[in-house]
Amino acid sequence: METKKKDYLAPGHRACPGCGTAIGVKLILRVLGEDTIVVSATGCLETFTATYEQSAWDVPWIHSLFENAAAVATGVEAALEMRGEKTKVVVISGDGGTFDIGMGAISGMFERGNNILYICYDNEAYMNTGVQRSGATPFAATTTTTPAGTCSFGKAERKKDMAAIALAHGLDYVATASIAYPRDLMDKVAKALTFQGPKYIQLHAPCCVGWGFEPQETIEVARLAVQTGAVPLYEIENGQMTKVFKVPAKKPALEYLKAQGRFKHLLQDPQCAHAAETVQQICDENIKRYGI
Amino acid sequence: MAKTAVMEGSLAVAHAVASCRPQVITAYPISPQTHIMEELAKFTANGELKAKYIRVDSEFSAASAIFGSSATGARSYTASSSQGLLLMTEVIYAMAGTRLPVVLTGVNRTISAPITIQVDHQDTMALRDTGMIQLYVENAQEAYATHIQAFKLAEDHDILLPTMVCMDGWVLTHSFEQIKLADQNLIDQYLPPFAPKYRLDPKNPLTYGAIANDEVPEFRIMIHEAMERALGKIDALALEYQKMFGDYFGGVIETYKCEDAKTVIVAMGSIIGTIKEAVDALRERGEKVGVVKVRSYRPFPGAALFDALKGADTVAVIDRSLSIGKSGPLAGDLKSYFYGKRGPRVFSFIAGMGGRDVTMGTIDSMIEKIKATETADLPDVDFFDVKRQYLD
Amino acid sequence: MLNIGSVTEAGKSRNIKTGQWRSFRPTVGDMCNGCGICEMFCPDMSIRIITGKCTIDYDFCKGCGICARECPKDAIKMTEERK
Numbered sequence: 001m002e003t004k005k006k007d008y009l010a011p012g013h014r015a016c017p018g019c020g021t022a023i024g025v026k027l028i029l030r031v032l033g034e035d036t037i038v039v040s041a042t043g044c045l046e047t048f049t050a051t052y053e054q055s056a057w058d059v060p061w062i063h064s065l066f067e068n069a070a071a072v073a074t075g076v077e078a079a080l081e082m083r084g085e086k087t088k089v090v091v092i093s094g095d096g097g098t099f100d101i102g103m104g105a106i107s108g109m110f111e112r113g114n115n116i117l118y119i120c121y122d123n124e125a126y127m128n129t130g131v132q133r134s135g136a137t138p139f140a141a142t143t144t145t146t147p148a149g150t151c152s153f154g155k156a157e158r159k160k161d162m163a164a165i166a167l168a169h170g171l172d173y174v175a176t177a178s179i180a181y182p183r184d185l186m187d188k189v190a191k192a193l194t195f196q197g198p199k200y201i202q203l204h205a206p207c208c209v210g211w212g213f214e215p216q217e218t219i220e221v222a223r224l225a226v227q228t229g230a231v232p233l234y235e236i237e238n239g240q241m242t243k244v245f246k247v248p249a250k251k252p253a254l255e256y257l258k259a260q261g262r263f264k265h266l267l268q269d270p271q272c273a274h275a276a277e278t279v280q281q282i283c284d285e286n287i288k289r290y291g292i
Numbered sequence: 293m294a295k296t297a298v299m300e301g302s303l304a305v306a307h308a309v310a311s312c313r314p315q316v317i318t319a320y321p322i323s324p325q326t327h328i329m330e331e332l333a334k335f336t337a338n339g340e341l342k343a344k345y346i347r348v349d350s351e352f353s354a355a356s357a358i359f360g361s362s363a364t365g366a367r368s369y370t371a372s373s374s375q376g377l378l379l380m381t382e383v384i385y386a387m388a389g390t391r392l393p394v395v396l397t398g399v400n401r402t403i404s405a406p407i408t409i410q411v412d413h414q415d416t417m418a419l420r421d422t423g424m425i426q427l428y429v430e431n432a433q434e435a436y437a438t439h440i441q442a443f444k445l446a447e448d449h450d451i452l453l454p455t456m457v458c459m460d461g462w463v464l465t466h467s468f469e470q471i472k473l474a475d476q477n478l479i480d481q482y483l484p485p486f487a488p489k490y491r492l493d494p495k496n497p498l499t500y501g502a503i504a505n506d507e508v509p510e511f512r513i514m515i516h517e518a519m520e521r522a523l524g525k526i527d528a529l530a531l532e533y534q535k536m537f538g539d540y541f542g543g544v545i546e547t548y549k550c551e552d553a554k555t556v557i558v559a560m561g562s563i564i565g566t567i568k569e570a571v572d573a574l575r576e577r578g579e580k581v582g583v584v585k586v587r588s589y590r591p592f593p594g595a596a597l598f599d600a601l602k603g604a605d606t607v608a609v610i611d612r613s614l615s616i617g618k619s620g621p622l623a624g625d626l627k628s629y630f631y632g633k634r635g636p637r638v639f640s641f642i643a644g645m646g647g648r649d650v651t652m653g654t655i656d657s658m659i660e661k662i663k664a665t666e667t668a669d670l671p672d673v674d675f676f677d678v679k680r681q682y683l684d
Numbered sequence: 685m686l687n688i689g690s691v692t693e694a695g696k697s698r699n700i701k702t703g704q705w706r707s708f709r710p711t712v713g714d715m716c717n718g719c720g721i722c723e724m725f726c727p728d729m730s731i732r733i734i735t736g737k738c739t740i741d742y743d744f745c746k747g748c749g750i751c752a753r754e755c756p757k758d759a760i761k762m763t764e765e766r767k
Contacts, residue, residue: 011729011744012697017705018748022727035494039360049697052507053685055499056697060492062363063501064386068356071348075316075360075368076492078344082315082366087494105356108349182724216749216762219725390690452688490691497694498686511689 005030013056015048018215020205020222021121022048024179025092028119028203031189034059036088037076041069041097044128044207045121067101069093070109073116088193091118095136096126099160110169110198117192117199120162123207131210135160138230139282140275141262143210148265153275158282166200167236173199175235175243179206180222184245188235195237204231212261221259228256229283232290244290253280295473301432301464302327304471305371305397305457308439310341311479314369314395315486316361318346318354322376323409324461325399329371351376355383362392363500365491367443371397373461374415375404381419387454388423388515390500393446393486394454395439398426400561400612401461402646410647411461413561413613416589417621423515425455425522426590428560432469434541435459438587440474441529444483450521452489458589460562462647474537482536519591526588544593546585547600549575553582555662556601556636559610560586560622563643563650567610570655579659586622594629604636606662612644619673639665643676650677702728706747708762712738715759722751722760 008029015022021044029036038061040046046063049056064072069091077089098106098120109116125143126132133143138159142148146155166174173195177185185203192199206221208214213221225231226245230253233245257263257279266276286292299307305328309317317336319329335341344361348354351372358368372380377398387394398419402412416426427442429435438457446455459465490498504511527543534540548568550556557567564585574581584600586593601607611620618624623640630638641658644650654676661674686692718736730745731738738751738760752760 005723007729009729010695010697011741012700012702013728014697014700014702015727017727017746018750019727023725023750026727026729027724034497037364037492037494046501047503050499050502050692051697052502052504052692054697054700055502055692055694057499058497058695060494060497060694061499062360062492064356064359064390065382068352068359068383071353071356072360072363074346074348074353075318075357075362076364077360078316078346078357079361079364079366079368082344082361083364104350105353108353111349112346179725214749216753218727218748218750219754386690391688490686490688499692499694501690502692504690514687514689 008032008034008058009049010056010058012054013049014051016209016215018208018218020179020207020218021045021123024121024185024203024205027182027186028092028189029059031186032088032090036090037062039069039073039076039089039091041093041102042066043094043097044123045092045094047128066097068105069097070102070105070118074109074112074114077114077116089116091116093120094127095120095122095124096134099135099162107169110166110171113197115196117201119201119203121203121205123205123210125210127207127210136162140266140272140279142265143262148269148272153272154265163200163202171198171200172238176202176204176231176233178204178222178226178231178233180219180226181233181245184233191235210262212264213259217259224251224256224259227251228253229287229292230256232286232292234290244292247292250287253283294475296470297473298468298470300327300466300468301435301459302466303331304432304436304469305439305459306331306335307473308436309369310335311474311476312440312443312483313367313485314343315366316344316346316358316368318348318357318370320348320351320354320372320376322351322373324401324465325371325373325397327465328397328399351379352383355380358394359383359387359392362394363390363492365486365488367486368394369396371399373399374401377415378403378418381422384419384422384424384454389511391452392454393452395442395446396454396456397439398456398458399461399465400458408646411463412645412647413611416456416458417613417615420590420621423453423519424590425453425519425588426458427455427526427588428458428586429464430541430562430564430585432464433471433539435464436471437533437537437539437541440479440483441533444529445522445525447486448525449489451518451525453515453518453522458561463562478536482533523588523591523593542585542587544588545596545600546587548583548585550582550584550600552580553604554580555606555608555659556604557581557583557608557610557655557658558586558597558622558626559583560589561612563610563612566650566652567655570652573652574659581659589622592625592629597626598630598633598635602635606639607636608639608641608658608662610641610643610650614642614645637670639670640673641676642673648677701743702746703743706745706765708747708749709742709765710740710745710747710749710752710760710762712740713759713761715757717757719756721754721756725750725754
């Protein structure tokens with residue numbers, strides 16, 4: 001007897017072995033079900049799932065351009081309304097297409113109050129094009145455009161707080177999630193769908209190729225991110241924080257840094273010591289701010 | 293019930309669009325398109341037009357939203373000008389490649405820099421390679437008729453391409469004409485509800501916007517072939533419109549007094565009105581002049597043009613835009629089509645850029661230039677009504 | 685095959701047998717109690733729990749090793765793929 005889980009992402013997709021995003025999207029689709037239209041921006045997900053004659057999507061899916069997923073989704077929702085159909089409209093886009101180039105369209109969609117669930121899979125860089133820095137890249141991470149060197153300790157800016165931006169637009173549901181906590185992620189997707197209007201979920205999805213760790217460690221790295229406070233998991237409903245993933249036995253940021261090649265310069269180069277301290281500071285700030 | 297009234301060109305276009313029963317309309321303001329969108333907003337606010345009217349955050353989003361709604365199976369429309377059309381460009385290429393039959397109004401306005409809101413064709417010319425059909429109109433009544441024809445053209449399963457009706461900003465949008473509004477029942481007969489060939493549908497899931505491994509040349513050739521089929525459709529739809537509604541403004545081109553003309557002027561847009569007057573005046577003076585209005589710029593009506601012009605000695609193409617570093621785009625396209633065929637010599641004349649009026653005097657100076665140029669050795673491009681005081 | 689340019693049919697990635705990418709192959713031992721954690725974390729939909737046991741679909745398994753790493757019973761071993 002088979003435990004049947006109906007998946008709407010087909011095997012045979014071209015994600016790297018151990019891809020965090022693939023895990024996340026599979027789980028998300030289990031909650032969404034077949035009566036969904038998914039809109040994606042250009043990025044890893046689009047590239048590994050949608051090649052001509054080799055699509056991995058078993059739900060209707062549309063990709064237009066890099067910066068317009070939120071606007072395309074607005075149009076999809078409008079058409080469904082005019083046709084009297086109640087199909088769910090969900091955007092699943094990466095951090096590049098969300099934090100940076102997609103900001104204008106997203107802000108417009110949030111402001112219009114469209115009934116769209118926007119899920120950002122956050123692998124913390126422009127991974128599809130070769131690991132370039134995005135607004136979601138964390139402080140001091142090495143990327144191909146913020147490489148560590150004698151004059152650089154990696155990304156000099158802090159991670160953009162996209163969830164706060166969503167909240168500032170008055171969204172009734174904003175949450176962060178991680179692939180290391182799949183039931184929490186799926187609960188959040190289900191909860192988001194009970195709200196009308198725009199919803200935002202930011203899914204932390206480690207990338208073994210871009211962050212520098214072995215494919216089998218994907219879930220571990222995701223777990224460490226949460227256990228150190230680097231990635232706080234929370235849920236905000238109607239402007240109130242209703243759920244925070246508490247970590248009684250917190251881990252030092254150092255353990256998270258040690259696990260990834262993109263931070264190794266912080267451990268090897270004495271000149272980067274201050275940056276390593278700042279990473280711990282950021283974790284401490286999160287712990288305090290969210291009550292982790 | 294057909295009705296005639298004096299109204300602003302923008303209102304005529306809004307009536308045309310509304311009577312085509314679009315389901316999704318997106319709006320972002322830019323002069324001189326704004327009145328069209330405002331009139332459509334009033335129609336939806338009064339319940340006269342049942343459509344989702346989405347006020348978006350930029351023209352990029354305006355085009356992207358109708359990309360999504362068209363893919364989901366809704367008849368979709370937007371309008372823009374100048375900078376807004378440029379911002380939409382990326383999406384328009386994607387619409388053509390994805391074969392989405394949206395209709396746009398391109399209210400012609402020049403492009404920055406320098407910034408000005410006056411009319412010329414620089415904006416829609418920048419989109420000529422996108423795969424979007426471009427139809428240019430002479431007056432507001434033609435704009436009315438052409439929008440209705442445009443929806444039917446775009447949605448034809450043999451075509452399925454985004455279609456833009458180009459109309460000169462301010463000149464046609466903000467001036468008043470007597471407009472005949474057609475009977476809604478007749479329009480419904482001419483244009484049935486949108487029946488998409490494919491759409492986003494959970495009962496039959498499809499993937500839109502996949503990466504092509506190797507198929508790009510074929511996909512593009514298919515768009516090109518659809519455009520070529522559109523030449524015949526544009527002619528046919530115009531005749532069908534004439535049969536049902538009585539108005540005819542030409543098919544892919546319209547000829548005026550060309551039968552025995554030795555010199556023919558070729559142009560697009562509202563200056564055709566002036567040129568027709570100039571042709572009448574010249575004919576009174578014994579000059580055998582005619583004018584051809586190019587209605588469909590993309591697809592390019594090469595065969596129809598050659599057929600209309602082969603008997604003339606001289607063709608003067610007036611472009612209201614400039615392909616900088618070359619010549620007028622319409623002239624360039626026409627000359628390349630005529631190359632190697634026995635036909636007239638072709639001048640490329642540039643006039644009317646930045647909203648500078650093209651007058652009867654402009655046409656007279658063009659005729660003079662033609663007469664003064666004996667040989668077949670013509671300059672690639674000539675500029676008219678140049679104000680020397682602005683040159684350095 | 686649809687010939688409308690950018691539109692393609694659903695689910696045909698199943699024709700791409702990504703199992704050929706593997707350098708390491710997972711094998712499931714007797715310790716497996718069918719908890720389903722591996723199935724939850726597989727990025728390639730290549731694990732099913734059949735009669736209470738983790739069952740690998742070797743057509744698609746890329747050998748990433750997440751299942752072996754996350755198994756609470758240490759029931760999955762990664763060994764070098766030999767062709």
